[in-house]
Amino acid sequence: MSNSPSMTAAHTLPVHRSRLALIALWGVQVVLAGMFLLAGGSKLAGAAAMVALFDAVGVGQWFRYVTGGIEVVSAVALLVPSLAAFGAVALVPTMIGAIATHLFIIGGSPAVPVLLLVGSLVIAWARRDQLSRVVSSVS
Numbered sequence: 001m002s003n004s005p006s007m008t009a010a011h012t013l014p015v016h017r018s019r020l021a022l023i024a025l026w027g028v029q030v031v032l033a034g035m036f037l038l039a040g041g042s043k044l045a046g047a048a049a050m051v052a053l054f055d056a057v058g059v060g061q062w063f064r065y066v067t068g069g070i071e072v073v074s075a076v077a078l079l080v081p082s083l084a085a086f087g088a089v090a091l092v093p094t095m096i097g098a099i100a101t102h103l104f105i106i107g108g109s110p111a112v113p114v115l116l117l118v119g120s121l122v123i124a125w126a127r128r129d130q131l132s133r134v135v136s137s138v139s
Contacts (some may be wrong), residue, residue: 017126025126032119033078036091040071056106070094078123085127091120 017025043050043064054064070090077087095117102110124131 025123028119029078029084029123032088032091032116032123033075035116036071036075036078040068040075043068044072053106057101058105067094067097082130085124085130088120088123088127089131092117092124095120 043054046064050064050068051061054061054067057063071094074087074090074094077083077090080087095113098113099110099117102108102113
């Protein structure tokens with residue numbers, strides 16, 4: 001066997017970050033966690049605007065609870081180092097759905113969901129070593 005580092009699922013190299021990059025990553029995680037806690041919390045609390053929004057979507061209020069739950073659980077995960085990558089990954093399809101909802105159902109600007117999607121993707125990419133460790137342990 002060769003001792004050269006390879007990028008296979010079973011042998012992923014850890015991602016090394018400078019102190020500044022790690023601080024920036026945590027800053028993004030904290031800001032996103034705060035935004036998702038507020039958004040998800042308002043959905044779970046039944047804020048009038050959220051009830052009206054999900055009425056307009058037409059899927060039912062159960063979907064408001066599911067979406068709010070995903071957002072709150074993922075926001076908490078963003079604040080736990082060993083779970084941050086998984087919280088970010090869970091938010092990616094949620095934000096894709098929010099963007100599609102703005103574009104095709106309710107109208108309005110999808111700018112906020114796009115920014116939240118980009119932030120979630122940045123965190124998932126920056127913490128990809130966590131994801132690859134889980135994938136390699138499963139396969």
